[in-house]
Amino acid sequence: xxxxxxxxxxxxxxxxxxxxxxxxxxxxxxxxxxxxxxxxxxxxxxxxxxxxxxxxxxxxxxxxxxxxxxxxxxxxxxxxxxxxxxxxxxxxxxxxxxxxxxxxxxxxxxxxxxxxxxxxxxxxxxxxxxxxxxxxxxxxxxxxxxxxxxxxxxxxxxxxxxxxxxxxxxxxxxxxxxxxxxxxxxxxxxxxxxxxxxxxxxxxxxxxxxxxxxxxxxxxxxxxxxxxxxxxxxxxxxxxxxxxxxxxxxxxxxxxxxxxxxxxxxxxxxxxxxxxxxxxxxxxxxxxxxxxxxxxxxxxxxxxxxxxxxxxxxxxxx
Amino acid sequence: xxxxxxxxxxxxxxxxxxxxxxxxxxxxxxxxxxxxxxxxxxxxxxxxxxxxxxxxxxxxxxxxxxxxxxxxxxxxxxxxxxxxxxxxxxxxxxxxxxxxxxxxxxxxxxxxxxxxxxxxxxxxxxxxxxxxxxxxxxxxxxxxxxxxxxxxxxxxxxxxxxxxxxxxxxxxxxxxxxxxxxxxxxxxxxxxxxxxxxxxxxxxxxxxxxxxxxxxxxxxxxxxxxxxxxxxxxxxxxxxxxxxxxxxxxxxxxxxxxxxxxxxxxxxxxxxxxxxxxxxxxxxxxxxxxx
Numbered sequence: 363x364x365x366x367x368x369x370x371x372x373x374x375x376x377x378x379x380x381x382x383x384x385x386x387x388x389x390x391x392x393x394x395x396x397x398x399x400x401x402x403x404x405x406x407x408x409x410x411x412x413x414x415x416x417x418x419x420x421x422x423x424x425x426x427x428x429x430x431x432x433x434x435x436x437x438x439x440x441x442x443x444x445x446x447x448x449x450x451x452x453x454x455x456x457x458x459x460x461x462x463x464x465x466x467x468x469x470x471x472x473x474x475x476x477x478x479x480x481x482x483x484x485x486x487x488x489x490x491x492x493x494x495x496x497x498x499x500x501x502x503x504x505x506x507x508x509x510x511x512x513x514x515x516x517x518x519x520x521x522x523x524x525x526x527x528x529x530x531x532x533x534x535x536x537x538x539x540x541x542x543x544x545x546x547x548x549x550x551x552x553x554x555x556x557x558x559x560x561x562x563x564x565x566x567x568x569x570x571x572x573x574x575x576x577x578x579x580x581x582x583x584x585x586x587x588x589x590x591x592x593x594x595x596x597x598x599x600x601x602x603x604x605x606x607x608x609x610x611x612x613x614x615x616x617x618x619x620x621x622x623x624x625x626x627x628x629x630x631x632x633x634x635x636x637x638x639x640x641x642x643x644x645x646x647x648x649x650x651x652x653x654x655x656x657x658x659x660x661x662x663x664x665x666x667x668x669x670x671x672x673x674x675x676x677x678x679x680x
Numbered sequence: 681x682x683x684x685x686x687x688x689x690x691x692x693x694x695x696x697x698x699x700x701x702x703x704x705x706x707x708x709x710x711x712x713x714x715x716x717x718x719x720x721x722x723x724x725x726x727x728x729x730x731x732x733x734x735x736x737x738x739x740x741x742x743x744x745x746x747x748x749x750x751x752x753x754x755x756x757x758x759x760x761x762x763x764x765x766x767x768x769x770x771x772x773x774x775x776x777x778x779x780x781x782x783x784x785x786x787x788x789x790x791x792x793x794x795x796x797x798x799x800x801x802x803x804x805x806x807x808x809x810x811x812x813x814x815x816x817x818x819x820x821x822x823x824x825x826x827x828x829x830x831x832x833x834x835x836x837x838x839x840x841x842x843x844x845x846x847x848x849x850x851x852x853x854x855x856x857x858x859x860x861x862x863x864x865x866x867x868x869x870x871x872x873x874x875x876x877x878x879x880x881x882x883x884x885x886x887x888x889x890x891x892x893x894x895x896x897x898x899x900x901x902x903x904x905x906x907x908x909x910x911x912x913x914x915x916x917x918x919x920x921x922x923x924x925x926x927x928x929x930x931x932x933x934x935x936x937x938x939x940x941x942x943x944x945x946x947x948x949x950x951x952x953x954x955x956x957x958x959x960x961x962x963x964x965x966x967x968x969x970x971x
Contacts, residue, residue, distance in 0.1 A: 381806045381810075385809075507898075508948075623906040626909070641912060652822075656818055
């Protein structure tokens with residue numbers, strides 16, 4: 363494929379993602395419309411002064427028509443102004459900049475764990491379908507999907523922190539300040555978060571690999587006398603790498619959701635704590651800011667996957 | 681002889697088909713039995729649970745398993761088994777509520793998008809894409825933040841988050857079904873759009889939905905447990921599996937065994953829904969061979 367062809371695909375995907383981003387911001391802002399009663403009075407909380415209520419009315423431009431409210435909110439958000447917390451008055455963007463690295467560290471570690479454990483499991487199951495290894499891997503996968511991440515986190519804390527005293531139970535350290543302490547705090551939450559991912563990667567890899575390994579193409583390779591290992595690595599895995607890409611981008615989305623609860627277990631000051639406290643205290647700018655950031659991350663990831671997809675698999679471009 | 685040839689082949693009845701499935705698919709059968717048992721226990725909860733779920737007996741606080749308290753008691757001396765039974769009722773109710781909402785929104789939207797096509801489909805598909813880029817629980821938490829804390833609000837938002845998944849599935853299926861000959865035939869005979877959708881498209885597009893609904897029940901159960909664990913779902917003192925885990929976690933160093941009953945209950949129920957879903961996928965798919 364020519365370079366200009368590639369650029370054209372990337373351009374088209376970028377254009378296609380614009381409506382999704384705009385609609386998502388619309389949904390994020392529209393959440394405000396779900397607040398029952400007079401929004402300003404509800405958000406100001408009990409015993410709020412009239413002045414406070416007026417401030418909040420001003421903040422969201424509640425006296426203006428809806429689309430004007432939305433427009434000015436979007437304009438500010440696009441310039442990095444996600445307004446201030448109603449409780450602490452801290453700029454929401456500052457809170458997010460402080461919390462996001464903790465969340466990203468866990469999610470990235472969990473993704474790596476899911477791949478590092480899931481891929482070998484999937485290969486082992488696919489090369490001997492129907493064997494006890496296959497049964498074992500599929501049983502692990504079923505459990506991994508059904509186990510609540512936060513409960514797994516609690517079990518890990520009980521065993522590795524309280525009983526063996528190997529790893530810290532709670533808290534987080536910045537990766538920049540002390541990489542070693544930071545990783546040791548992030549390992550248990552990442553493993554708790556990775557359980558569903560391991561299952562998903564192993565399952566997907568197994569099913570697509572089994573399909574490929576039983577295909578005519580592979581039978582021909584066997585007939586040609588190629589060693590099984592070379593068939594697996596050069597022909598099998600190369601063909602399923604595209605499927606794996608889809609799974610990973612899907613997992614990133616799910617893990618961003620699950621991390622909210624896992625962070626609560628490990629008392630990590632990340633995006634999860636931010637949005638849960640925001641929702642409990644009706645600190646709406648914070649809630650909107652966190653959702654907005656997460657949606658941007660997901661949309662960007664989907665876009666990257668789409669582009670990688672069309673680069674890896676030339677058939678898609680047509 | 682001629683009679684035997686002329687007689688139409690007798691198709692197995694629904695019940696005997698069910699029995700055959702039940703015997704041939706042990707995992708699916710076991711899951712279904714587990715879920716039915718859970719449902720019966722939940723419904724009978726008020727009559728069979730040994731204590732009232734909120735009854736406190738401070739002498740038994742954090743008690744371990746005993747003949748009085750089969751699964752021990754929490755830090756306020758409330759019987760764990762009783763709370764588990766009542767919490768199960770709440771969890772099942774919450775899961776079904778969320779999935780019902782997802783079906784009521786997702787199925788009609790998917791069918792309309794797939795059948796009408798054109799700009800309706802384009803608009804709906806973009807909206808579906810946008811909703812799918814929200815991490816599920818995050819949107820549910822945000823909606824809870826807007827509507828106010830409570831189980832019903834939380835599960836409505838979980839239902840709204842799940843709806844696009846169903847809509848996308850139904851849309852894809854409808855795209856296939858609407859080009860089938862029998863739909864063309866119905867149109868030629870002057871069937872109204874409404875009638876065609878109800879009588880021909882819906883029944884043929886619904887099959888993958890049944891599988892997906894079973895899988896979504898597991899996801900909804902986990903979402904409810906997560907929300908209640910965070911304190912955004914079922915509010916104490918009402919019992920919930922997620923809420924029980926939150927309490928057990930606070931007292932983990934004194935009574936670690938309190939973490940197991942609610943955790944295992946969530947795990948097994950989610951596992952049963954997932955396993956049943958996979959079994960249904962095989963059982964309902966006419967192209968897959970049954971042994």
